[in-house]
Each structure stands twice: as structure tokens, then as C-alpha cells.
Amino acid sequence: MVGDEIIANLLGGIYIKGIKQSRRLISTISNNEYPFDRIEEVAVNDETLEVFIPELNKARIKSGKYLWERYVDFLPFTRMSKEFSLGEGNTPLIQGNDYLQKFTGVKDLFLKNETQNPTWSFKDRGSLACIFMAKEMEEVVTATISTGNMGNSISAYGAKSGINVIVFVPEFTPIEKIKAMTIHGTKVIKVKAPDYSFMKKRILKLAKKLGLRIVSGNGPIRVEGYKLTAFELYEQMEGTVPDYITVPTSACGHIRGIFKGYRELKKAGFIDKLPKMIIVQAKNNSPIVSAIKEGKTQIQSFSNFTTIAEAITSGTPMGGNEIIHKAKEFNWLAEDVTEEEILESQKVLGKAGYFVEPAAATSVYAVKKLKQSGDIANDAKVLLMLTGSGLKDMEVFKEHSFDIMESNLHNIKVDLQQLLK
Numbered sequence: 001m002v003g004d005e006i007i008a009n010l011l012g013g014i015y016i017k018g019i020k021q022s023r024r025l026i027s028t029i030s031n032n033e034y035p036f037d038r039i040e041e042v043a044v045n046d047e048t049l050e051v052f053i054p055e056l057n058k059a060r061i062k063s064g065k066y067l068w069e070r071y072v073d074f075l076p077f078t079r080m081s082k083e084f085s086l087g088e089g090n091t092p093l094i095q096g097n098d099y100l101q102k103f104t105g106v107k108d109l110f111l112k113n114e115t116q117n118p119t120w121s122f123k124d125r126g127s128l129a130c131i132f133m134a135k136e137m138e139e140v141v142t143a144t145i146s147t148g149n150m151g152n153s154i155s156a157y158g159a160k161s162g163i164n165v166i167v168f169v170p171e172f173t174p175i176e177k178i179k180a181m182t183i184h185g186t187k188v189i190k191v192k193a194p195d196y197s198f199m200k201k202r203i204l205k206l207a208k209k210l211g212l213r214i215v216s217g218n219g220p221i222r223v224e225g226y227k228l229t230a231f232e233l234y235e236q237m238e239g240t241v242p243d244y245i246t247v248p249t250s251a252c253g254h255i256r257g258i259f260k261g262y263r264e265l266k267k268a269g270f271i272d273k274l275p276k277m278i279i280v281q282a283k284n285n286s287p288i289v290s291a292i293k294e295g296k297t298q299i300q301s302f303s304n305f306t307t308i309a310e311a312i313t314s315g316t317p318m319g320g321n322e323i324i325h326k327a328k329e330f331n332w333l334a335e336d337v338t339e340e341e342i343l344e345s346q347k348v349l350g351k352a353g354y355f356v357e358p359a360a361a362t363s364v365y366a367v368k369k370l371k372q373s374g375d376i377a378n379d380a381k382v383l384l385m386l387t388g389s390g391l392k393d394m395e396v397f398k399e400h401s402f403d404i405m406e407s408n409l410h411n412i413k414v415d416l417q418q419l420l421k
């Protein structure tokens with residue numbers, strides 16, 4: 001019960017009761033209410049849900065070592081504890097060097113390096129929130145359906161906090177990724193099914209019947225973890241807000257979370273403007289970006305595509321319609337990038353000192369194109385979210401060419417002299 005004690009000390013029991021009574025989920029387009037402990041992550045009409053945080057006008061930033069301690073007034077959880085943390089967050093915010101500024105054309109460029117999280121992607125911030133929730137609901141098992149970063153992250157956090165993890169994977173999941181989950185003691189179930197989306201639907205239905213919570217990339221609880229990124233940026237940028245935040249987008253949880261954090265900071269009176277988000281997708285799978293470019297209000301489903309940006313392959317993202325809605329309301333930008341552009345972006349970031357996976361690299365080329373087209377102004381401050389590490393995906397190296405110099409002990413002197421010239 002250490003978690004309870006910490007929060008009791010921070011807040012006093014009365015306020016916890018207040019949160020417990022008023023917290024709820026609301027659907028993001030029609031504003032319908034649902035109970036906070038709802039197992040399904042979407043509304044009855046499939047709209048995305050978000051946590052309603054009461055009394056933001058009274059929210060204050062407290063002192064404390066962890067983000068979730070300082071921003072406790074903005075969070076719905078009552079069982080938060082460092083027991084469940086693996087040291088997520090506190091990732092570097094670094095100014096882009098000359099090379100990156102020249103490549104993108106953006107002078108005021110910053111990179112938020114989320115690859116420095118415990119399982120090498122931003123997913124860890126959301127996984128911590130999912131564990132807070134599981135502890136609060138006294139769940140002993142949590143599950144996800146994943147082929148990659150999400151499964152790895154939930155596996156690590158489950159192991160840290162003594163919660164059993166089940167990950168359902170489709171048959172095509174690479175064995176390296178499965179091994180990385182099982183090292184944490186996760187039960188991986190490889191499900192033979194004709195189609196990944198079909199498999200997801202079937203498992204979600206079954207889980208609901210069994211009372212098993214399946215967390216996915218766009219769930220309202222994860223979003224509460226992702227929004228801490230906005231609070232961290234607020235501190236790192238000393239209360240200022242960037243003009244644009246560029247986010248490679250798939251299920252949409254990350255982009256929603258960051259924006260929700262800024263909206264809440266604004267409601268609480270800490271900032272007076274919101275950043276504009278830049279939605280980035282691979283051209284081969286761009287259900288959201290293509291809809292926005294064509295002025296549509298609903299996602300355009302993609303299937304039977306291939307892209308090297310493996311972490312952004314949601315062809316029918318449940319959160320997509322909300323993002324299209326928000327893009328219009330808040331004047332966001334959207335851009336897609338080709339496979340060649342993704343590979344080049346990965347190389348460019350490598351040359352600037354960052355080794356990211358293809359999905360994470362997409363932002364670089366997207367920003368370059370938006371700057372060229374004049375959508376991003378000359379003096380705009382632009383932030384790139386580097387979402388995941390390059391080491392996770394070595395397959396992509398088949399697509400890159402290398403310049404490796406062959407030598408031997410006899411020739412090495414001459415070769416080296418040649419090189420140093």
C-alpha cells in the first residue's frame with residue numbers, strides 16, 4: 001500500500017475522494033459520458049474516449065521528483081507509486097544542429113529524444129499509466145495485442161510491478177520481438193488468423209466477456225501517460241510553447257496525449273497558446289493524412305500495404321476521426337512521406353547523431369516538405385518527436401547501402417594514409 005500512502009501524503013484523503021467521485025470518461029466528438037473503469041477503450045459508437053479531469057482551473061504544479069507527483073492535480077489515478085516506475089521520461093530536448101537545420105530548412109528546430117526511455121520508445125510513459133490503473137482496479141493480469149514496441153513496453157512494466165502480461169501477436173510477428181517480450185516473463189500467444197484486424201476484433205470481444213482489460217495504443221488511460229510529455233516539455237522550455245510538434249502517427253494515442261497535456265495546461269492558466277501538431281504518416285499507409293489532404297472528415301482505410309515504418313502501420317486507426325476533427329479545429333498540419341524519403345530521413349538523423357527506427361524518422365522529411373511548401377513559417381519553432389530506437393529494427397538495413405573499407409594487416413598503413421588525406 002505504499003502507493004496509497006504517497007498520494008495520501010501529497011493530497012490528503014479528501015481530495016482523492018473528490019477525484020474518485022467526479023472522474024469519468026467522455027467521448028471525444030459527441031461528449032457522452034462513461035464510467036472511469038470501463039473496460040472497452042472506445043464508446044459504443046467506436047468514438048475514442050478521454051479522461052475528464054475535474055477542476056483544472058484549480059490545478060497547481062506541486063513539488064516532487066516524478067512528473068506524476070508534480071502534476072498530480074492533472075491526473076485521475078489514486079494508486080501512483082515509484083514502485084511501478086522504470087525511470088521513464090526525463091528524455092533530452094536537444095537543439096537541431098546545423099546539418100539538420102539545413103536539411104529541413106527550419107532554423108529553430110528541436111528534437112525530443114524518446115528513444116531514451118526504458119524500452120527505447122515513448123510507449124513507456126503510457127505503460128506506466130496502464131499499470132497505475134491496473135493496480136487501482138486490483139487487476140493481476142493485463143493484456144495487449146501488438147507486434148512490437150507496445151508489447152515490449154507493457155511486458156517490462158508488468159514485470160516491474162508484479163502484474164502478469166499476455167500479449168497476443170499475429171503470426172507474422174518477427175521472432176526477435178517475441179523473444180524481447182518473453183524475457184520479461186510475458187505469456188505470448190501467437191494467433192493464427194486470416195487478417196490482423198479481424199483477429200483484434202475477435203480477441204477484444206472475448207476479453208470483454210472475460211473481464212480482461214486489453215490496453216491498446218489509443219486507450220484513454222495510456223493517453224494520460226503520454227500527456228506527461230507536454231508537462232515535461234513545459235518545464236524543459238521554461239514555460240514557453242513550441243509553434244509545432246511533429247508526431248509520427250498510427251493509433252493516435254501519442255499525438256492525442258501530448259495535445260491533451262497542453263490543453264489542460266492552458267485550462268489551468270499556465271500557458272496562453274497551444275502548439276499546432278503535425279501529423280506524419282507513411283504515404284503507403286496514410287488513412288489520416290490522405291483524408292485531411294482531400295478535405296474528408298473520416299479516415300480512409302488502408303489495407304494490403306507495405307512500409308518500412310513498421311511502428312506506424314495502423315490502416316484503420318480507431319482514433320483517426322477524432323484527429324481529423326482536431327486538425328481542422330486547431331489548424332494542424334499533415335504530411336506523408338514516401339519509402340525513399342523515410343530511408344533518407346533515417347540516414348540524415350544518423351548523421352546528426354540519432355539512431356531511430358524508420359517510423360520515428362518520418363518527421364524529418366515531413367517537416368522539410370512543409371517548410372518548402374511555405375506551410376511552416378521561417379521563424380517557427382518546430383519540435384520533432386523521435387519516437388523509437390533504431391536498434392529495434394535491424395531488418396531495415398537491407399535497404400541501406402554501406403561504405404565499408406576492406407583492408408588487411410599488410411595494407412592497413414597505406415589504406416589509412418589514403419583515408420586521412
Ligand SMILES: *Cc1c(COP(=O)(O)O)cnc(C)c1O
Nearest residue numbers: 149250251252253254311387388
Ligand atoms: C507506437 C509508435 C508510433 C505511433 O504512435 P501512436 O500512438 O500509435 O499514434 C510511432 N513511432 C513509434 C516508434 C511507435 O512505437
